[in-house]
């Protein structure tokens with residue numbers, strides 16, 4: 001589904017991504033772990049076609065990220081650090097706006113359904129500017145999936161969420177997985193990674209330092225490997 005070969009990204013004479021080789025199959029839920037500055041967000045931005053790679057090849061469902069970037073972009077649902085929402089719009093207005101950008105059919109119904117799914121129906125007509133970080137993140141999750149993407153790119157999605165919102169987010173990821181959606185999720189939350197992901201990738205200095213399968217029982221394996229690779233504990 002996603003094939004990444006010898007991917008590099010240079011900015012200001014600094015090599016941020018130093019040769020990433022990665023192959024991801026459809027329906028996989030992959031957590032990307034690693035210290036601050038490792039290049040995790042940069043990797044997601046390259047995939048979301050927000051920034052161009054310096055060299056290397058990315059193929060998504062056989063399409064070339066460079067040549068077919070308009071088609072490829074539609075396949076991705078990207079949740080960055082910042083919510084991308086319009087402050088003075090309500091959740092419904094935001095979702096209808098972004099849904100229209102993607103040409104979503106019956107957009108208002110879809111938006112109402114998503115507001116309900118993320119547990120904010122009570123606030124559907126209030127401007128987003130009054131919302132807490134967790135509430136904004138809930139709408140941002142809905143925004144990222146309004147066009148039913150084939151791949152979700154989530155950048156630290158659990159940050160600032162309360163327990164209810166974490167459950168909603170995890171359920172979104174798992175129900176999208178059931179529909180065949182692939183997820184790449186940058187996170188520092190090992191517990192959530194072990195709960196919803198089936199594979200862990202550790203990124204260090206712009207390279208993949210480890211790549212292994214996990215299940216919900218292997219939380220200790222994740223922290224052990226991370227400590228050895230990133231924190232130098234042996």
Ligand SMILES: Nc1ncnc2c1ncn2[C@@H]1O[C@H](COP(=O)(O)OP(=O)(O)O)[C@@H](O)[C@H]1O
Nearest residue numbers: 011012016034035036037038039040041042043
């Ligand atoms: N546009 C840019 N220009 C120069 N340096 C950048 C740019 N974007 C990111 N960087 C640098 O690249 C490194 C990796 O950044 P990032 O991908 O955001 O790391 P992570 O998400 O793993 O914390 C950091 O050292 C950051 O300062």
Ligand SMILES: [Mg+2]
Nearest residue numbers: 040041042186
């Ligand atoms: Mg980051």
